Amino acid sequence: PTEVLGIMRNSIYAFHGRMFNDPVLQEYFDNRFWYTANTEPSDFSDSVLTEIERANIQLIQELEKTPYSSRAQG
Numbered sequence: 001p002t003e004v005l006g007i008m009r010n011s012i013y014a015f016h017g018r019m020f021n022d023p024v025l026q027e028y029f030d031n032r033f034w035y036t037a038n039t040e041p042s043d044f045s046d047s048v049l050t051e052i053e054r055a056n057i058q059l060i061q062e063l064e065k066t067p068y069s070s071r072a073q074g
Contacts, residue, residue, distance in 0.1 A: 002064055009060040012053050018044045 010025055017038035020026040029035045046054070 005060050005064045009057055009064070012049070012057055013044065016044070016048050 014029045019037045
């Protein structure tokens with residue numbers, strides 16, 4: 001489901017300590033033992049992401065645009 005993909009995508013940012021404007025996302029990551037919030041969303045730079053992380057984010061974003069029913073058939 002798209003919601004799971006959103007969590008997967010934002011987990012990459014969370015791993016780098018990015019905080020979230022969305023209170024649901026922030027609460028989700030606040031409840032993960034590995035998460036340490038240390039960067040406001042407006043201060044976060046994608047330059048800290050690796051090439052692989054950027055590619056994974058792009059792939060997940062493409063999947064988020066694809067209807068779930070189409071993904072489930074593959």
